[in-house]
Amino acid sequence: MNPGIIYLVGTSGHPNFGDEFIAAAWLKYLAVARPEAEVWLDSPQPGMAQVLFDGMHPRLRVTNTLWRLVHENAELPADAAAKNIRERVAGLGTPAYDLGLLKAREAESLHLIGGGYVNDTWPHHAGLVVAMRAVSEVSGARLFATGQGLMPALQPAAGETPLFRGFDYARARDDASAAAHGLELGLDDAFLGAEAEISRGAAAPGLYVCIQSDMVDPGRFSAAVALAREEVVRAAGEGIEAHYVEAIPGFDRAAYDQLADLIPEERFIPFVHVWTHGLPLSDRQTWVTSRFHLHLLAAAAGARGIAVGMKQGYYDVKHQSVTALGSGWPLALDEERPGLPARPGPLAANLAALAARKRAEAATLYPPAPGGPAPASSTAAKLLMRARSGVSRKARG
Template sequence: MNSGIIYLVGTSGHPNFGDEFIAAAWLKYLAVARPDADVWLDSPQPGMAQVLFEGMHPRLRVTNTLWRLVHENADLSADVAAKNIRERITGLGTPAYDLGILKIHEAESLHLIGGGYVNSTWPHHAGLLAGMRAVSEVTGARLYATGQGLMPALPRDNGEAPLFQGFDVVRVRDEPSAAAHGLELGLDDAFLGIPGEMGRNEAAPGLYVCIQSDLADPGRFQAAVDLARAEIRLAGRRGIKAHYIEAIPGVDRAAYERLADLIPESRFVPFSDVWTRGLPLSAQQTWVTSRFHLHLLASAAGARGIAVGVKQGYYDVKHESIAALGSGWSLALGSDDPSMPERAGTLASKLPELLEQKRREAESLYPPAGGFLAGGAARLLNKTLTTSLKNRIRSQAR
């Protein structure tokens, strides 16, 4: 267990901007705090994940051992799936899995990184927790879960044991998740990556749009497109240009095709550009988006916007969690027809303290190598980034 292996588990590799951003944030943090540690990322799409995160940590390896076990048992009841996963991890004797499982047994910690993928929309994902718990019972590895969105909620006892039984640290990102499972409220893991993303890609003023076509309740996709169309037309009458951001390749293109008469192809920003150059963020923007992490990052930069919920019990909870932090955005979560807010919210002004809270969480899980000196250097770096970020937001708001 004391080999120094840090084992991350997440749903990255789709690609999906929010999930990828979270994984990248942890990898970049660990590249500073624990550059000499072997870091393994267990992802459902390890091939694409390897491409996306290339160079983000000098000792990164990518696999899909736990995800293979979960998908192999996806059609079984929770208790049977948990039993099968446990037997694979504790008993070995299965050549198709043994080498990967033996590698997990070397981990000093297993960390379910943030996102909203352990819930009743994908109930089989509870198998990830069963697998992590089985490893810990064999090896004593510490178990972490951060930035979790658990709504719509699974039963607290899902499988062989309560969802997070045996975990050393569990924090969720929204009040309903905390209440449903009796867990500590924290922050989304994306906060760990905000300082490095702000200003990475200069953003032209304008209206920015991203509407998803996946996971939408009946009628909500078209309603979201109609809302975006109305805002684009209103912006156009004011001489404001509209841009389109793609967070999931192809999936987010469907809405653009319905809006292409109003937004030229030259102002369509594909996921590949967002990932390689950075998300264009500015306090001079307005937004209409259904994507949770675009709402989070844009409002953190001081932008105004309308957040559209396309799936009740899932996306409404996500967007409400950012509104609760002070995004100031209007919420279109059902039949309501909100207008663009006149002023930015308070999230940008509160950002330094939120970033500090997330940094402290990261350091509590993975203290910087080298003790006080390295920790002081990390704090100085964070302070410098935070000061730069505050200055940028203030200058853009003028």
């Protein structure tokens, strides 16, 4: 085990704004707290991840070692897949994996960063946790999981149980995920970078729309587009310009094409622009979006909006975790067409405290190097001590 290697595991590189934003938030934090560390990011699309995160940490390396293991065993029954993964990690024996697995064994910690990708929608992703635990059993590395969205819950047969057995620290981002796996409730990892993103650039006032076409229940796409159209027409009648934001290239274009008669191409904001210049965020905006992290960040900036649920048991849980924090946004499900709220919720006013909680968690897992940054405030210091005292006893099973 090498105290200079930090190993992150996340579903980065598609690109998908939310997943990329979370990985970037951790890399930027580590660039300040642990600039001397070699940071390895294990992602399913390492080539694109290398481009997206270029320069965010001075010693970033990108691989797909654990993800390849998971994908290679994805079609097998869960117990057979877990057995194969454990044996490959522990026994080595093939040049297709050995160098990557040996590098993982050198890490001081392996960290499953946040997102909603280990659940019954993709049950084979439980193999990531199996692989991390298998590495730790060989090397003694510490195991972390933060900001986990675990709904719909994995069936008991979908891997080793309890899911985070042996982890030194594990937190869920929503109540249902915490209850399903006996974890303590934490915050989505996006709160680690939310304040910086909100202050990143100026945003024009207006209505902002993003409706996805992927991972939707039958009939939801057309209903969501109809809701968005209604709000765009209402805004136009009030002299308010509408803009369209792309969070996942392609999948978010389909709805725009159906709204292009109302929103001109020059007000279509592609993913590349969002990633390069920042998500347009302001408290002078209104939003209609199905994308979870657009809901979280826009509400944190003080914008009013409507969150659109697209897949029951998955996206509704995500959005409800933000409404529980005070976004003030109604959630549109089925054929519901709630109106925009009259005023923002308290999330924006509470953002500084929420961000301090998230930084305290990060400092618990990765204490700054000697001479590095101190906690941002006395509140953050208290939160840090509290977080250190509560290191996931439940996760150890």
